[in-house]
Amino acid sequence: MTKTKLQKYSPFHTKLSQSFQWKTHWLWSTLFFFLLLRLFWCINFPMANDEVYYWDWSRHLQLSYVDAPPFVAWISYVGSILFSGSFGARFLLPFIHIGTTIFIILSSKKIAEITHQQFSNETVIAILILTQLAPVFNLEGIILLPDGSLLFGIAGALYFLLKALHENIIKNHNALNIKYGLFFGIFLGISALSKYHALPIAIGFFIGTILLRSFEKSIKDIPFWITTVISAFIISSPVFIWNYLNNFASFHFQSQHGFSGFSFQIKPFLRYLFGSMFYLLPWFFIPLFYFAFKGIQKKSSLKSIHTICILPFFILFFIILFSSLGKQALPHWAMPGFLLLIPAFCVTWKPFTGKYRKIWKKLTFTSIGICILIPSFLSIPLTNQIIVNTFTKIIGNADPLFQAFVWQNLQEDLEKQQNIKIVSAPYQQVNSIENCQNQYRIASLKWYWTSQIAFHFKNQPKVYNFDFNNSSFYTWRDEIFKFAECKFIILGSMDHFNQNEIFKIMNVEEIKEFYLSPYYGETIVYIKGVLKEESTLKQVYAKMKGDIRY
Known part of the structure; x- marks a missing residue:
């Protein structure tokens, strides 16, 4: 294969300012590379405590579970039918992650069309950087957690909501098309089958749409929202049935993660805040948060299509942030909100043609080193043994x-x-x-x-x-x-x-x-x-x- 043909498969040699085309080789070669890499990690990366816990669920299938909804167990069950061990337990996650990435690209394209901005190769490369190289999104493509399917669900829901809004603008309809309400609800249902974070995110979508459309127009959208609620409820009904049969145990359990027994403490708050930066890397966390903050500074911004992405983020992020003032909150709980910012953010972000392109090139390669090399090293048994031996020599134990x-x-x-x-x-x-x-x-x-x-x-x-x-x-x-x-x-x-x-x-x-x-x-x-x-x-x-x- 000639050098020219090889360059077709590399995002580093594409013309950044050109309009993006789905048939481009470099997108699919990049996704295929990360798919193969994550499948390798699925086999060899050590199984964390939460992962084996959810895997054990899959050997005792239920409509739902006290700790979380059931989708993570169902994913592990299907994968374990095909393959054994960690490979089977995690097998479907890299494919789900690709689906999430594609929905984020589709959503970003819709935002570009609604705002009359160019949807360029650079925009798609920016999306790939955030979805494949931010540590939390990178690892949620292999780690058996409810978050993997939650991200897929909310990404699909965002796309169909944007599609409904875009069609309404183009065709000048009075109401949102209930056909898209059906698909919007299905993906919200998948989110609810994955994690209870789906509720504040769905509320954010709803309020954001009303602000964008105005209250008068939203009255005409009632059939759209009824269709959404019914389809979401049907898809997520196993959660409600299980809770009804078990004295709503899961709802009680989740309520204790909120403000029950709240006692002001600063350490959990700081752990949550700095943990969020670490999970995303500071150079991704700060621009994304600044974009969201800037997007709600002005009252007129509430009429922007960006509100559909920004409002669910803030609702989820601040619920967990305030909860962390009194109870332990894990940093990855707010990451679905950051994922929803990516489509709108990347339409405006110019990492390789903007003012700070030299810095972003260095940070991109740094991210590659962190997010590809470290998991790969930890997937090699000899490397793990060297790490254990090194700890033992330095501090006397592991x-x-x-x-x-x-x-x-x-x-x-x-x-x-x-x-x-x-x-x-x-x-x-x-x-x-x-x-x-x-x-x-x-x-x-x-x-x-x-x-x-x-x-x-x-x-x-x-x-x-x-x-x-x-x-x-x-x-x-x-x-x-x-x-x-x-x-x-x-x-x-x-x-x-x-x-x-x-x-x-x-x-x-x-x-x-x-x-x-x-x-x-x-x-x-x-x-x-x-x-x-x-x-x-x-x-x-x-x-x-x-x-x-x-």
């Missing part, structure tokens, strides 16, 4: 890396270092009590220990969770009284071990405390025994369900 790397070889290390051999039987979805007296079942004391053991032990066994103080998916799955007088081995962190609680449910035969090299500061507890009679276990379980701390 304790800070415990939760990232201990799980892969935990079963083997237990046998080699402590002579503890745990036989792990294949997973059974039904709570069978056959062979209850002959074999030991496995349990742990915290949700992520339960999930990590289940994922990494041989045969990926069913691991039970004996945490009686905190609610999780396992609270609903594991009715311990069904295993009265069954043999159990409990393995977990000493930090989670409450001797009185375990003695209430088990006749203990053996307790052992130890650490595994090179994690010398992380004490592990091994407990062996037989569960007590059914009546006792029922009392404990009933009290646990009654005293759940959501």
